[in-house]
Structures are given as C-alpha cells and as structure tokens.
Amino acid sequence: MDRKSFEKLVQEALDRIPSEFQSAMKNVAVVIQDRPGPEAEEGADEEEEGGLYGLYQGIPLPDRTADDSGATPDIIFLYQKPLEENFPNRKDLIREIEITVVHEIAHYFGFDEDALERYGYD
Known part of the structure; x- marks a missing residue:
C-alpha cells in the first residue's frame, strides 16, 4: 500500500476517536514511518508479537x-x-x-500496559 493510502486509514482511525478525547489531546503529532528504528525497538516490550x-x-x-x-510535542509513531x-487482509489491517x-493515545492519557490489556488493547 502506498503511504497516502495508509495515511488515509490512520486519519480515519483518528476520526473515530470520541470527540471529548480528541479535544483533550494537545500538542500531539502523529508520525508514520516504515519501520521502527533501533532506539524504538530497544524500549519496546520484548513480548511484542509480530x-x-x-x-x-x-x-x-x-x-x-x-x-x-511549552515542551516539544508528544509523538505517536505508527x-x-x-x-x-x-x-x-485490508479489514484486519484497518482494525489493527x-x-x-487507541493504544498509543491511551498512553498519552496515562494508561499503562496492564490497564490497556484489561480493556483489550494489548
């Protein structure tokens, strides 16, 4: 899939976030990259499947x-x-x-991995 099509799917996912959460998100950038760099993978949970x-x-x-x-923006990398x-499968990709x-936005609001797992966003 080309980047523009992927960006559209990400924007659609962001648009489905309830408005009360959207309006509470301040100074957050969403950045799409092909793959995580070594520094991102170092900090990731080693149990990340796939x-x-x-x-x-x-x-x-x-x-x-x-x-x-006045700090630099928080960043959500995808x-x-x-x-x-x-x-x-396109349907599975859209869902994921x-x-x-949602998982990364929840971190912005202070949810940790255990809380996300309880809500089914692990």
Whole structure:
C-alpha cells in the first residue's frame, strides 16, 4: 500500500476517536514511518508479537507539571510495514491500525500496559 493510502486509514482511525478525547489531546503529532528504528525497538516490550506497530513518545498527561508547558510535542509513531506484513487482509489491517492508534493515545492519557490489556488493547 502506498503511504497516502495508509495515511488515509490512520486519519480515519483518528476520526473515530470520541470527540471529548480528541479535544483533550494537545500538542500531539502523529508520525508514520516504515519501520521502527533501533532506539524504538530497544524500549519496546520484548513480548511484542509480530513486531512493533506503534510507539508513544512524550510525557503522559497525568505526569505533567507546569515545567512541561511549552515542551516539544508528544509523538505517536505508527509503523506501516510491520502492520501491513502482519495484517495483509485490508479489514484486519484497518482494525489493527485502529487498535494501535487507541493504544498509543491511551498512553498519552496515562494508561499503562496492564490497564490497556484489561480493556483489550494489548
């Protein structure tokens, strides 16, 4: 799939996020890369099945202080190639993009891996 088509699927997943969460997200960039770099894979959970699909980089909302105002944007990385390779069926790919987007946004709001697992976003 070309990058533009993938970006469209990501935007559609972002558009499905409830508006109250969308409006609460401030200073967050979504960046699509082909694959994670070595530094991203180093920090990833070693139990990631099929590779790393996304990564949140920033200070979770509940952990912020006044000193964090004006900080560089938080970034949600999405990795196109691992998603496409592990979900060749378009319907499955769309679903996994949505799961990954929600998972990374949840980190922004302070959810840890255990909480995400309880909600089915592991």
